[in-house]
Amino acid sequence: MAPRLPLNVVEQIVRGSNDGRKTYTFNDGHDYNLPAQWWFQESHEGLILFLVFYTQACQWSRCLACNLPSRMSKDHVSYKAVISQIDWVFANPEIMVRKDEIRKVILSNNGSVLDQETFSTTALMYLMAKLNLNFRWLDVISLETRPEYVDLAEIVVLSRAAAEGDTPTRIELAVGFEVFDDHIRNDVLMKGLHLAVFEKMVTQATSHGFRIKCYLMQKPVPGMSDEEAIKDVECAIEYLHRVSESCGALINVHLNPTYVARNTDLEVAFLRGEYVPPFLSDVAKAALAGRGKSLTMFIGLYDEGLAVPGGSFIRDERDEGLVAVLEQFNRTQNFEVIESML
Numbered sequence: 001m002a003p004r005l006p007l008n009v010v011e012q013i014v015r016g017s018n019d020g021r022k023t024y025t026f027n028d029g030h031d032y033n034l035p036a037q038w039w040f041q042e043s044h045e046g047l048i049l050f051l052v053f054y055t056q057a058c059q060w061s062r063c064l065a066c067n068l069p070s071r072m073s074k075d076h077v078s079y080k081a082v083i084s085q086i087d088w089v090f091a092n093p094e095i096m097v098r099k100d101e102i103r104k105v106i107l108s109n110n111g112s113v114l115d116q117e118t119f120s121t122t123a124l125m126y127l128m129a130k131l132n133l134n135f136r137w138l139d140v141i142s143l144e145t146r147p148e149y150v151d152l153a154e155i156v157v158l159s160r161a162a163a164e165g166d167t168p169t170r171i172e173l174a175v176g177f178e179v180f181d182d183h184i185r186n187d188v189l190m191k192g193l194h195l196a197v198f199e200k201m202v203t204q205a206t207s208h209g210f211r212i213k214c215y216l217m218q219k220p221v222p223g224m225s226d227e228e229a230i231k232d233v234e235c236a237i238e239y240l241h242r243v244s245e246s247c248g249a250l251i252n253v254h255l256n257p258t259y260v261a262r263n264t265d266l267e268v269a270f271l272r273g274e275y276v277p278p279f280l281s282d283v284a285k286a287a288l289a290g291r292g293k294s295l296t297m298f299i300g301l302y303d304e305g306l307a308v309p310g311g312s313f314i315r316d317e318r319d320e321g322l323v324a325v326l327e328q329f330n331r332t333q334n335f336e337v338i339e340s341m342l
């Protein structure tokens, strides 16, 4: 029998989507010269520019509650197209008018920007040069990626380039940790992330002076009660604190309340009445676990327009008030702000 050939990238994406029981289609009609999305965030680190480039979708594509790949292309997007998207960013007056305020840029392609199959290395180097040339007060460049794509030799070169700007800029690796409970993370959510792999990445990255950002999801799967979801976030924060202490890692925890992503198993459960998104007051309760820890925290409050109707964690006007309070926490890291809303 002939040996089985490895799957190509499109086949990987399709297999991942099928394994994750996704029913969305990809955004193949998107203009290749435009990023998928961008927005500003305010944090204690100052103004953050979040850039989502339009590339080939996440090769993993399985995670149960995620429909981020639906914003992307199933097919390859050339480095020239990504460079056009970068040029668009640096010609955008809404972005450039704030260029001297921007302290952090988060680079995303709704997957892994360090996966060279889906995000061109040429485009990444071009982007580093443009950031140096344009954002003189930039402090941190955050690279969203799955840990398996972290190639230290590549990051060292990127880090060296980032340090050449007017303000020395540091690299942060942003990874989806999502859930503390191993069974929920890998068997239910299908994240495919084991603690040993995560810890090895943090240790190596920290030894080279890189920072870490960890995404957590509160209540990411059906079958978790609100109390279990709070407890899981508390355990994750405690665990990340221990990792930070043991290897001196600078870890920023980015806690995302889960929304019901269209065309996923979460939507099926939601429509059957078997899942409701977390309440913002519970997110605030869980975030309190970060007090006194060697971590910084950011609470994600944006569903990126990917939630089904009624499937957001922002349900009504009262929640909009809570969002304003949590945004204040993001800017100040003052836990008393959170306590005041509980």
Ligand code: SF4
Pocket (backbone or CB within 6 Å): 058, 059, 060, 061, 062, 063, 066, 067, 068, 069, 110, 111, 146, 176, 191
């Ligand atoms: S959560 Fe990240 S790794 Fe998982 S399918 Fe979505 S984009 Fe891919």
